[in-house]
Amino acid sequence: MEIKVLGPGCAKCKATADLINRVAAETEKSVTVVKVEDMREIVGFGVMTTPAVVVGGKVVHKGSVPTHDQVVAWLG
């Protein structure tokens, strides 16, 4: 499954991508984390605050680093 992390390369965006990778490793799910840094593409998802997380083409989180539990829920 593919998860997109939207954000212009700020510290919190990196922390978000790292967290998802870590949780994926813990739960042994195969996940590809794609970092979207291009502003046009980010804006195209309609988010106004970053970092934002896109799972299956849908924005599930925006504006902060998600919690560990949230990531577990997305990986299902």
Add this chain to the structure above:
Amino acid sequence: MSVQTTSQPSPRPDWLWHAGLIAFVVVWWLVYRQLIPFSELVTSLFPVERHSHTGEAIAFFFYDVPKVMMLLTLIVFAMGVVRSYFSPERTRAMLAGKREGLGNVMAAGLGVMTPFCSCSAVPLFIGLVSAGVPLGVTFSFLIAAPMVNEVALALLFGLVGWKVAMTYFAFGISIAVVAGWVIGKLKLEGWLQDWVRDIHSGATAPDAVDDAPLTLVDRYHLGIEAVREIFGRVWMWIILGIGMGALIHGYVPEDLMVRIMGAEAWWSVPAAVLIGIPMYTNAAGVIPIVEALLGKGAALGTVLAFMMAVIALSLPEMIILKQVLTLRLIGVFIGVVGSGILAVGYLFNFLF
């Protein structure tokens, strides 16, 4: 702000959270009242004369650091809770289709309340403009958001006094309203970067994600999160700012300060603005310096102009905005806001 609330039920009952909060505020107040004896005690441990330059500087430092940290904790927590009732999406919905004038006033007010981080400035800007919020109204928001924030107000209130804090608040909002209104009147939509203009004319706002309702305890969590985050970001600036303030407090002679930053020196206001623009720190770093300058007899208008220029017009923010604004538009932005700050500075030196 999170879209989903934490799925797990909170292990502690709600009443414990409320009781804990009250207990914290009481302890906070008791400790806060002991700060002067604390700083005197720490200063007396140093092998220096209390009323020497070094002694004054040390006492200033050890009084201000805990004071600023404590004020920040309480105010940032409170604002974190209040801000959980606001979101960029809601702000956008409130501002879309608003006319200039009233729209500028609302945008400046919402700029104070809406959670804002400069790294989100671009998506926020585009989110507003693409939803049909007029450019000038968007600017009112963008000017107020960094300049009139809870950190600035709390520190001014605690370190300099409530009169200065209220005046700063009133003039900060006024500058945001007027500067945004002027930029709107200039009709500069053509000076946006091309790709932004395309989104603008398309005028279809992407759907916002729905926020799940939060409980009060969820909002406490957001407040605590805000405290953690703000401290992580600003503690270095606070120490540096207070260090600078302590040096000014201890060593800079008063007559020198009055000569270069007093109300009599007409050129001091533009000089303060020009020095302030390229300087990059935030409210937490600059207010201890403001406190020390005022204590040495610098004029209030000059110091406020300096502070506003440092916070509202910063080089890193310009570089971020360069992605959506042409250089010409950034120039107009700096010019309009800078003039407003200049006017406030002179007005103050004239009035007080």
